[in-house]
Amino acid sequence: MSMITQITMVAVVVAVTCALPGVFLVLRGTTMVSDAITHTVLLGIVLAFFITQDLRSPWLMIGATLVGVGTVWAIEALQQTKLLSNDAAIGIIFPLFFSIAIILITRYAGNVHLDVDAVLMGEVAFAPFRRFVFMGMDLGPRALWTMLVILILNSLFIFLFYKELKLTTFDAAFAAAVGFSPVLVHYGLMTLVSLTAVGAYDSVGSILVVGFMVGPPLAAYLLTDRLYIMIALSIVLAIVNSVVGVQLAFALDTTIAGMIATVTGFTTLLIFVLSPKKGLIKASLNRRRELKKIDRQIKQAQKS
Amino acid sequence: MIDQIVLLLNDYTFQVVALGTGFLGLLSGVIGTFATLRKESLLGDALSHAALPGIGIAFLLIQRKELSLLLLGAMIAGLLATLIIQVMSRKTVVKLDSALSLVLSSFFGLGLVILTAIQNNPNARQAGLSNFIFGQASAMLRRDVQLIAVVGSVLLMLVVLFWKEFKVFTFDPMFARTLGFSSKITETLLSTMIVITIILGLESVGVILISALLIGPSVAARQWTDRLSLMMIIAGVIGFISGVMGTFISSLAARIPTGPTIVVVVSFFVFISLFFSPKRGILANHFAYKKRQRAFMKQIRSLEEGKG
Numbered sequence: 211m212s213m214i215t216q217i218t219m220v221a222v223v224v225a226v227t228c229a230l231p232g233v234f235l236v237l238r239g240t241t242m243v244s245d246a247i248t249h250t251v252l253l254g255i256v257l258a259f260f261i262t263q264d265l266r267s268p269w270l271m272i273g274a275t276l277v278g279v280g281t282v283w284a285i286e287a288l289q290q291t292k293l294l295s296n297d298a299a300i301g302i303i304f305p306l307f308f309s310i311a312i313i314l315i316t317r318y319a320g321n322v323h324l325d326v327d328a329v330l331m332g333e334v335a336f337a338p339f340r341r342f343v344f345m346g347m348d349l350g351p352r353a354l355w356t357m358l359v360i361l362i363l364n365s366l367f368i369f370l371f372y373k374e375l376k377l378t379t380f381d382a383a384f385a386a387a388v389g390f391s392p393v394l395v396h397y398g399l400m401t402l403v404s405l406t407a408v409g410a411y412d413s414v415g416s417i418l419v420v421g422f423m424v425g426p427p428l429a430a431y432l433l434t435d436r437l438y439i440m441i442a443l444s445i446v447l448a449i450v451n452s453v454v455g456v457q458l459a460f461a462l463d464t465t466i467a468g469m470i471a472t473v474t475g476f477t478t479l480l481i482f483v484l485s486p487k488k489g490l491i492k493a494s495l496n497r498r499r500e501l502k503k504i505d506r507q508i509k510q511a512q513k514s
Numbered sequence: 515m516i517d518q519i520v521l522l523l524n525d526y527t528f529q530v531v532a533l534g535t536g537f538l539g540l541l542s543g544v545i546g547t548f549a550t551l552r553k554e555s556l557l558g559d560a561l562s563h564a565a566l567p568g569i570g571i572a573f574l575l576i577q578r579k580e581l582s583l584l585l586l587g588a589m590i591a592g593l594l595a596t597l598i599i600q601v602m603s604r605k606t607v608v609k610l611d612s613a614l615s616l617v618l619s620s621f622f623g624l625g626l627v628i629l630t631a632i633q634n635n636p637n638a639r640q641a642g643l644s645n646f647i648f649g650q651a652s653a654m655l656r657r658d659v660q661l662i663a664v665v666g667s668v669l670l671m672l673v674v675l676f677w678k679e680f681k682v683f684t685f686d687p688m689f690a691r692t693l694g695f696s697s698k699i700t701e702t703l704l705s706t707m708i709v710i711t712i713i714l715g716l717e718s719v720g721v722i723l724i725s726a727l728l729i730g731p732s733v734a735a736r737q738w739t740d741r742l743s744l745m746m747i748i749a750g751v752i753g754f755i756s757g758v759m760g761t762f763i764s765s766l767a768a769r770i771p772t773g774p775t776i777v778v779v780v781s782f783f784v785f786i787s788l789f790f791s792p793k794r795g796i797l798a799n800h801f802a803y804k805k806r807q808r809a810f811m812k813q814i815r816s817l818e819e820g821k822g
């Protein structure tokens with residue numbers, strides 16, 4: 211397989227894997243929590259790396275995922291004190307965790323093969339160099355396999371708990387009343403978000419992951435009102451964005467992950483403006499029509 | 515040990531950097547108060563990330579590392595991001611957090627694209643552009659501190675000048691509108707001030723952590739008072755102390771980055787305030803709860819005794 215095919219495959223799998231939990235993040239309005247998670251898993255990666263001394267260890271992934279879930283817990287604990295607003299709680303926790311991670315990395319930079327830039331920015335272009343060799347057979351880029359496993363986990367979670375996810379997303383109170391636990395579903399979703407962020411960090415870096423999670427679902431949300439269509443559209447958009455992004459990045463000789471994030475932002479903004487259902491143009495036309503209607507009513511009322 | 519500290523305190527570089535980060539902390543503490551009270555604290559996070567492509571494009575245009583022009587580019591990008599976020603979250607069904615995340619990551623991605631393209635171009639003058647991502651306080655020069663001091667004073671003067679407008683607009687925008695204050699002008703002015711504060715901090719604290727400086731001091735200050743003026747002063751003081759202390763701690767040993775250290779110090783103040791604030795702190799709350807419990811038990815017991 212050629213280099214660009216392998217890179218495109220990794221990028222597509224990463225994009226789809228991120229878009230799946232992203233659908234529910236967008237609908238629940240908790241995308242900034244996922245932004246916090248993608249920053250704080252860095253602390254998990256660093257701490258786990260100090261213990262395992264191996265960036266490929268599965269324990270590193272598990273440890274980092276736990277820190278991600280811990281972030282959610284810490285943010286919610288702060289929010290429950292009611293001493294600060296919900297978004298301030300996010301803004302307090304994640305820079306703190308992130309700063310500790312940066313201090314640790316910088317402090318022990320000499321004896322740690324862990325590069326801040328690499329973790330933050332990531333680079334899909336290196337993915338084909340890290341091979342997955344099983345029993346002497348070369349099975350392709352390691353990142354592809356890691357992300358495929360996470361993709362299957364994400365799909366299984368959504369498939370198995372579709373009803374629960376849907377119910378707790380749209381009507382948490384009713385869900386709790388009929389016996390589904392919104393808290394359990396919430397933490398399940400957040401665990402997957404953490405795991406996805408950890409899995410994706412060496413391909414796309416921890417800051418851009420959130421764009422991969424939010425962009426396609428947000429665009430899909432602007433196009434449809436049905437959940438399963440939104441999921442399908444998100445997947446399609448994720449694939450299109452990453453394929454176009456990889457091609458553009460190769461043409462311009464620049465960072466692939468950054469390019470995909472840029473393309474994602476561009477397509478989402480385009481759909482935001484043009485969407486026939488909930489787009490900006492449609493919304494302003496609607497508003498104008500409403501105003502005219504009111505004007506007419508007022509005039510009629512004045513006549514009579 | 516003490517000799518070392520005295521030596522450090524007399525060190526010129528340390529004095530410059532500490533003064534710079536201190537001013538920066540003060541400024542972001544004061545300006546961040548409005549952002550926190552308006553529940554827009556994460557706007558700072560998105561705007562600081564969004565400034566990155568502005569820096570890149572400005573460099574592409576002028577081909578020099580001229581700080582003031584790079585910061586101008588950053589400011590334009592930041593204001594554009596504010597505009598997109600506000601249009602998205604107000605004119606359509608898109609929620610604020612989705613708009614923030616989308617703008618944050620796509621602008622940052624674009625910034626990385628431009629910076630990487632610049633780096634792939636052999637040009638010796640581009641060195642240090644990536645410092646904007648993490649900031650490099652130790653590289654702060656006298657003129658950087660002067661820039662922060664001058665621009666900061668202008669911003670603080672604006673706060674005093676438009677105190678009434680900002681106050682009424684922060685707590686009751688509807689009421690402000692009925693009084694005839696233009697919400698558009700006030701809002702634009704306020705978000706421009708937030709963007710400028712962020713831009714000033716980009717070089718020293720970096721894109722990712724500057725938002726913590728905006729949020730932390732004001733959240734800590736909020737715990738100690740209910741008055742806006744007092745809250746703003748406390749936030750400024752906490753910001754200043756955090757900047758100086760963070761710089762001090764990071765100068766004590768090699769390889770302790772300044773920006774993240776300042777953030778840890780700010781967070782320390784936040785948690786101290788959350789726990790120990792006498793009026794509404796977590797401990798005070800806990801004791802008040804216990805006291806109510808005891809009083810309630812006593813009542814029940816006296817009722818039981820009365821019966822028996």
